[in-house]
Amino acid sequence: MLDDAPTATPDEAAGATRKRGLYIKTYGCQMNVYDSARMSDVLAPLGFQPVSRPDQADMVILNTCHIREKAAEKVFSELGRLRDQRDESGRHDQIIAVGGCVAQAEGEEILRRAPYVSMVFGPQTYHTLPEMLARIERDTGQSILNTDFPAESKFDSLPEEFASQGPSAFLSVQEGCDKFCTFCVVPYTRGAEFSRPVATILEEARRMVAGGVREITLLGQNVNALHAEGPDGREWGLGRLCRALAEIDGLERLRYTTSHPRDMDDDLIAAHRDVPALMPFLHLPVQSGSDRLLQAMNRKHTSDDYRRIVDKLRTARPDLALSSDFIVGFPGETDSDFAQTLRLVNDVGYAQAYSFKYSPRPGTPAAGLGDPVPHDVADDRLQSLQQLLNAQQQSFNDRCIGATMPVLFERPGRHPGQKIGRSPFMQSVHAQCPDRLQGRVADVLITRARPNSLGGDIVTGVQAAGIRVDDADTHAPRRTSPEG
Ligand code: SAH
Ligand code: SF4
Ligand code: F3S
Numbered sequence: 393m394l395d396d397a398p399t400a401t402p403d404e405a406a407g408a409t410r411k412r413g414l415y416i417k418t419y420g421c422q423m424n425v426y427d428s429a430r431m432s433d434v435l436a437p438l439g440f441q442p443v444s445r446p447d448q449a450d451m452v453i454l455n456t457c458h459i460r461e462k463a464a465e466k467v468f469s470e471l472g473r474l475r476d477q478r479d480e481s482g483r484h485d486q487i488i489a490v491g492g493c494v495a496q497a498e499g500e501e502i503l504r505r506a507p508y509v510s511m512v513f514g515p516q517t518y519h520t521l522p523e524m525l526a527r528i529e530r531d532t533g534q535s536i537l538n539t540d541f542p543a544e545s546k547f548d549s550l551p552e553e554f555a556s557q558g559p560s561a562f563l564s565v566q567e568g569c570d571k572f573c574t575f576c577v578v579p580y581t582r583g584a585e586f587s588r589p590v591a592t593i594l595e596e597a598r599r600m601v602a603g604g605v606r607e608i609t610l611l612g613q614n615v616n617a618l619h620a621e622g623p624d625g626r627e628w629g630l631g632r633l634c635r636a637l638a639e640i641d642g643l644e645r646l647r648y649t650t651s652h653p654r655d656m657d658d659d660l661i662a663a664h665r666d667v668p669a670l671m672p673f674l675h676l677p678v679q680s681g682s683d684r685l686l687q688a689m690n691r692k693h694t695s696d697d698y699r700r701i702v703d704k705l706r707t708a709r710p711d712l713a714l715s716s717d718f719i720v721g722f723p724g725e726t727d728s729d730f731a732q733t734l735r736l737v738n739d740v741g742y743a744q745a746y747s748f749k750y751s752p753r754p755g756t757p758a759a760g761l762g763d764p765v766p767h768d769v770a771d772d773r774l775q776s777l778q779q780l781l782n783a784q785q786q787s788f789n790d791r792c793i794g795a796t797m798p799v800l801f802e803r804p805g806r807h808p809g810q811k812i813g814r815s816p817f818m819q820s821v822h823a824q825c826p827d828r829l830q831g832r833v834a835d836v837l838i839t840r841a842r843p844n845s846l847g848g849d850i851v852t853g854v855q856a857a858g859i860r861v862d863d864a865d866t867h868a869p870r871r872t873s874p875e876g
Contacts, residue, residue, distance in 0.1 A: 409439035415449035416442075419466065420457025422649065423582075423611050424492055426562040427515060428455045431491065433554045434521050442555075447477055451487040451525075456494035458577050460751035464494050471506045478508075487511065487528065491518055493581035497755075499539045507535070514539040515567075515582055519546040541583045547592065552599070559606045559802055559831040560645075560814065565593050565620070565633070566612025571652060573679075574690045574758040575719065575750060578613050585613075587620040590628050590636070597637055604831060607645035607671075607800055607814075608637065616651040616660055631659035638669040644833055645800060645816075649675045653693050656701050665708035672709050673743065673817045676701070677717035681736030682729035685722055689758070695736050702740055713743035713788065713817040720777055721750040721770025723761040730773050737780055743788040743817055745781045749774050782843065789819065789841035796851055797821070799836045801829050820845040 414435055418428040431453060432442060446452045452474055457463040467490065478486045489511035490502050496514035503512060510528050513521070517538045524536050547564075566587045569579045597608055612618060615630060622628040628636075634646055646669045653676060664670055676698075680686055683694045705712050718733060737745075749770045752759040765773075792815070799821045801813035811825035813836075822845060823836050829850070840847035 409437070411439045411441060412450040413443035413448050414440035414451050414453070415444075415446045416453045416455060417446070417470065418455045419463060420455075420459060420493065422562055422609065423515075423564060423567070423613065424455050424457060426564045426611055427492070427518060428453075429554065429557065429562075430550055431455070431518050431521060433551050434519060435525075436553070436555065437551070438522055438525065446474060447481050447483070449486065451489065453489045453491055456490060456492035458493035458497045458581055458753070460748065461753070462751070464498070467494050467502075468505060471502075471509065475506070475508050487525075489513070491515070493577065496539050496581040497577060499537045503535055503537060509535060511536045512539070513537075514541075516541050516546055519549040545586065545588070547588050554599075554603075557600070557603070557605060559604060559800055561600055561605045561608060562611050563593065563596055563600065563608050564588070564611045566610075566615050566618045569613045570617075571614060571654075571692070572690060572757075574688065574761075575722065575753065575756055577753045577756060580755060582613055585617055585619075587612075587618045589621045590633060591623050593620065593633065594636060594640075597643065598640055601640055601642045606643065606831065606833065607647070608643060610634075610637075610646070610648040612648075613650065614652045614655060615648045616655040616657070629657060629659055631657065631661075631663040634660075634663045634667050634670055638667045644669060646670050647673065647818075651676055653678065653691075653698050653701050656705070658704075661701075661704050661708050664705060664712065671816045671818075672712045673715070674705065674712060675715040675717075676705075678736065678740075679717060679719050680722065680725075680729065681733035682725070683732075685725060685729050688724060688761070689719075689722060695732065698736070699739060714740060715742055715744040715818070716740075716746075718745065718747040718777060718781075719750050720747060720773040721765040721767075723750070723758060723765065724763040725750075725765050725773075730777075733777065734780060737777070737784070741788075742781060742784050743819075744785050747774060747777050747781060786841070786843050788817075789843070789846060792817075792819070792838045792846055793841050794838065796835050796837050797848075798833045799823065799848075800833050801825055801831065804830075815846065822847045823850055825850055 414432060416428045416431060418424050443449050454467055454470060456467045474488055487510045488508060490509055491513050492515055495512045499512045502509055511524050517540060524538060528536060568582045568585045570585045572579050600608060618630045618633060620628045620633060630648060637646055678698050679689055679691060681695045686694060797815045799813040799815055801811045803812050805812045805822050809824050810822055813821050815821050821836055835851045836848040837851045838846050838848040
């Protein structure tokens with residue numbers, strides 16, 4: 393076993409790196425999922441290999457999220473559990489580390505409440521994990537707090553090698569946020585907007601595709617605010633980047649998340665029309681349907697601006713399915729504000745959505761606002777909103793029955809011979825499927841719709857290269873509309 397070797401193995405005696413177990417638990421958004429994978433890549437040359445349980449690990453990293461209160465509290469409970477487990481198993485040399493957005497926002501508090509934590513580091517410093525590790529191994533007993541926003545970008549020092557990621561993978565292209573929505577901690581935890589240069593993005597994408605990746609999801613806190621330095625010396629937006637990425641041979645699908653309505657420019661909208669690899673599913677958070685609240689949230693657009701953007705997008709790509717985030721119970725939200733949110737949901741029609749009860753976050757402007765919405769009122773609103781969104785999701789899924797969709801098969805299902813993949817619209821699709829289709833796109837006739845997934849039968853086997861999703865457009869579900 394990785395972690396049980398008491399004496400040097402022959403490899404170690406010959407100077408090879410000592411093998412050690414690494415367990416990373418990831419909370420929060422896709423950016424954290426990407427970061428966790430990169431932490432693993434940074435630590436691999438030091439002999440760290442992933443293990444499936446924290447009690448098997450020489451190092452445990454919690455990659456944390458600070459977006460809502462519950463997310464941060466979970467970290468402290470998990471830390472307590474880890475300490476108990478470490479004490480019970482007698483693994484006193486196990487390193488416990490905390491990275492991510494709680495580390496950035498509450499680093500000192502973590503070391504105060506959980507002094508057994510050896511390392512606390514923010515989202516912009518994890519490329520220095522080897523140095524931090526060497527320091528704590530040298531100065532046993534000393535904890536490290538590393539929450540700087542260094543001038544150099546971590547992307548310049550991340551290793552080129554990365555572990556195999558399956559057919560669908562994330563690629564971080566933009567980070568940070570300058571929008572300062574009044575409820576949100578992200579501008580403080582991730583720092584200012586930063587776009588990676590186009591050349592490095594293309595290079596990473598090519599390497600991913602050469603390693604078997606078929607679908608890339610471009611990530612950024614405001615991914616469509618990308619202003620990347622192009623190889624031509626000009627500034628590239630996300631639309632242009634998508635066009636360039638779609639040229640990579642073997643890359644069948646492109647997605648991006650999360651976008652802000654304000655940054656949905658005409659070139660990006662046109663890319664939805666022109667680039668078949670760009671999947672017809674878009675997460676475009678609106679938060680609220682009330683202009684008064686959108687202003688109090690500092691979203692910098694009205695609900696009608698949002699409706700107009702959706703119309704433009706659907707003109708460019710008629711089968712586009714949408715998803716959003718909503719916050720209910722923002723300070724001062726009235727019944728009439730909430731009714732306007734329900735109206736917007738009815739007008740737009742979502743294939744899927746996330747909704748949250750407002751959670752005041754320390755240091756954000758909204759935390760200082762009066763007029764809180766009572767918890768029971770916010771709970772009721774959340775329930776009605778979720779009922780409506782769930783009904784829309786079920787109706788969207790129901791309308792997929794009878795459609796033939798290209799599905800990218802990603803992993804085995806629970807039943808023998810079954811695999812699970814994704815439709816162009818991000819639905820999970822279950823089908824009986826030969827092993828050779830693992831990691832490939834195949835057409836599936838949809839026969840069953842559940843609230844969170846679809847089921848169907850393979851119809852054509854592996855698609856020939858070059859046949860893309862719009863070949864199935866005639867069968868794609870129509871937009872969800874209030875009329876259904
Ligand atoms: N950059 C994205 C969202 C990032 S955070 C955007 O601009 O839309 C993900 C979601 O968490 C947000 O869209 C919002 O709905 C929710 N969220 C953020 N802060 C929150 C808070 N203080 N309370 C409740 N939900 C919050
Ligand atoms: Fe947060 Fe607003 Fe930035 Fe999104 S755009 S990350 S909600 S501040
Ligand atoms: Fe959470 Fe940080 Fe992402 S606060 S949502 S992990 S950017």
